[in-house]
Amino acid sequence: MSDDRQSPPAEIRFADELAFLAALDKADDLPKPAGWRLSPRRVVEFICGTDGEKLKLPKGTRTPKGVEKSLAITEKFVGERSTIERCVVTLAGERGLLLVGEPGTAKSMLSELLAAAVSGNADLTIQGTAGASEDHFRYAWNYALLLAQGPSEAALVPSPIMIGMQEGRLVRVEEVTRCLPEVQDALISLLSERRLMVPELSGDAGSVFAKPGFNIIATANLRDRGVSEMSAALKRRFNFEVIPPISSHEREVALVKSQATTYLETGGVDLAVDDGVLDILVTAFRDLREGRTSEGWSVEKPSTVMSTAEAVAVATSMGRQSAYFPSEQDPLSLLPGLLLGVVLKDEAQDRGRLLAYWDSVIKRRSEDGSRLWKRLFELRRELEEQ
Incomplete structure (x- = not known):
């Protein structure tokens, strides 16, 4: 698809493939986790490609306008298929996924592709830095509304993680080890309890429960090990996948x-x-x-x-x-x-x-x-x- 942005997101660049795979999923009635746009099998095919082979919709399948009847899926990530399968299985469970490796091994690209295939887009992203605070992981306030009205849902500024929990989508945390340890540890309860508390609000508004489909993909560079070492408690909430340089x-x-x-x-x-x-x-x-x-x-x-x-x-x-x-x-x-x-x-x-x-x-x-x-x-x- 044509796009006038310098770097269109994956869901725009590969919209035709995502639409085709969704139609193929529906026709084949493949099992998929609650809240996912594609089945685990189709997510892997979306990332690894079909090596030039065209997938075909069954005869008589009714498809949305513009969706092809057959399509070869391009390879988007050069790596072992088994690695992608493990990543997908992790995201289907209730443990976060941590992609680790040397800089430049396409960890961020892989996390974007996974989010686009599973959730339909990859825009819920937090960039880890030394200046990141717990507000980036939880929520903040519109202080003008807060002073005028007091704590209210209207004055609440949700973080990408809060939005991901409310909508059942994947959230990406880039360079998590760049964040200070006390900020990183805000993820522990979010990954364990799948609930975010807002003490300033009463009733149902004070608790946000994660909907099916929510999970976190984080990335970390091996060169950054020791910059802000992850606590043992946080490490236990993630499955680690090492992304090596291309071997061939x-x-x-x-x-x-x-x-x-x-x-x-x-x-x-x-x-x-x-x-x-x-x-x-x-x-x-x-x-x-x-x-x-x-x-x-x-x-x-x-x-x-x-x-x-x-x-x-x-x-x-x-x-x-x-x-x-x-x-x-x-x-x-x-x-x-x-x-x-x-x-x-x-x-x-x-x-x-x-x-x-x-x-x-x-x-x-x-x-x-x-x-x-x-x-x-x-x-x-x-x-x-x-």
């Missing part, structure tokens, strides 16, 4: 290409970057991320995280540069400077680590006769001049 080189190259292409298309730009250059880009990221090459050579890892998300950003920048300034530099010549911009974020010594990677791995590959690796080694000076 080929699948990571394909993802970087497709994501960069999608981002550039929103600006009317084509990805004019050769597949060989994209392969080198992903190879360099994987070498520096893992500290070892596919040939078995050791690499000193930089302090920053060489995530797939950063690789997509570099490929997108190369595409824009090639489109807007086509006669100035070829895409490969842009790679050293863009790679340095990713690496040189935390420690000044990371420039030396990148130069050492050039003088060892890239040099050895250039000596094997590869034209692109030879050209990349010749661009080493770009790292010293910046």
